[in-house]
Amino acid sequence: MKTIPVETTINGDSTEFLCQPDESLLDVLRDRLGMTGAKEGCGTGDCGACSVMLDGRLVCACLVLGVEAQGAEVETIEGMANGEELHPLQRVFVEEAALQCGVCTPGILVAAKALLEKNPDPTDTEVRYWLAGNLCRCTGYDKIIKAVQTAAAEMRSA
Template sequence: MSKIHVTATVNGDAVEFLADPRDTLLDCLRDQLDLTGTKEGCGTGDCGACSVQLDGVLVCSCLVLGAEAQGKSIQTVEGLSNGNDLHPLQRKFIEHAALQCGFCTPGILVAANALLQQNPDPTESEVRYWLAGNLCRCTGYDKIVRAVMDAGAELRGAN
């Protein structure tokens, strides 16, 4: 089976990779581009651990074929921080102890960032609704919700 040449933008950088027609975007990110922050949890789009933004839309990368990334822009958890500076979401997750094992955290951070880009001042209910597709077995959701709301306030300059 011949590989498909894919050109895309990942975290602001132009990239090229070869994808098997059956490779998911998750496989390509991890195996072709060495971006291992995106995790595979379920492989069926139920857990959100593999969440990325594809042309600004939050998607489960385990449900998107790598070849579908052709010409698209992808943001992974690695793209949140700016060099050595953590993104406000990352800092607030640490401050609020909103992570434990960390397996779900990259997907939740990407989903929360997508929410705050779309709605910089969400209510608690909106945060809970938006993150409903991201499963966490360790932390519970209260600390996560508080961290997202606090990060939103900081990003808005309300702090």
């Protein structure tokens, strides 16, 4: 099968890669570009473990073809921290024990960041609704919701 060249921006950096026409963006990120933050939980877009932003939209990278990143802007969990400083969401998730095994965490963090960019003061119900596409088997969602709310409050006051 012929490989296709793709030029895109990932986490603010211009990036070029070759991929197969049927290769998912998740596989490109993990296998070709070494960005292993997004995880494959289900491969069908049901769990949200592979959530990334594509041109400002929250998507499951397992359902997007790598070639669809042509000319697009992709944001992954790897781009969330500012150098050595964690994003407030990342820091609060650690401080409030809102994570356990780490499979779902990157997708939840990307989704939560997308929510707070659209709505910096969400209610508990809005957070739960927004994160409904992200499944976690290890921890209760209450800690996750509380961590998002705490980070949102910190970000608003900063």
